[in-house]
Amino acid sequence: MPHVVLHALADGVDPAEAYRRISDFRRYPEFTETVREVSVEPPLPDGSTISDWAVVFRGGLMRWRERDTYAPESHTLAFEQLSGDFASFAGSWRCEARDAGTLIVFDAAFDLGIPSLAEILDPVAESTLRHLIGQIVQGLLGAEVTDGRAAARG
Template structure:
């Protein structure tokens, strides 16, 4: 399954503030044309939320619903697709202290569910995801991606 990891540094933002901004999914469309819409439902009894996403991909729209689980004590959150256009999509955000600011770590694994086209589509999807997350962290935090990697091999 393809796996994407990005690191970004936000020198002027502390981890708690970075986490607060990253957790505000509704703002993501402000920072990239790729994210067309995000709606977030009120928190469930366990504190998690359900969010619906519409994202531009290869000239079309991808849609999914995910469960977002928040861990404010560790400045991290996890997400997992419940329904949608991916076969599977899950990952996490983590905001950790780094000097006077914050290192943001984003990870995601996905399966587009089209094994015959995986060799072609997986690298494109990974590249799109890296670009999208880079735009979001730059817009939300003034951060620049410092390290990125993608493993698009199939498990």
């Protein structure tokens, strides 16, 4: 199963503010044409939300519904697909104080559910996800995404 980990350092942005911006999914379409729409339902009794996504992939739209679980005290957010075009899709965002800013870590694993085409489609999906998250983080926080683990050790 493909696993994507991305890091970004947002200078001059504290973890609480970075977390607030990342948690605002409705704004994601403002920062990339790849995310066509995100709708977020009112919070459930436990504070989690259900969101519906439509994202451009290989000339079509991938759609899914996910549960988003927020932990503002630790500046983390977890998501897990409930239904949709992936066989599975789950991950998290984490915001940690780093120097005069915030280290943002995006961590996700997905399965497109097409084993016979995984060798072809998985790298395309992984590249699309990396590009998409890069655009979102740049737009929300002015931070550049890196692949390396070096940013996490900073």
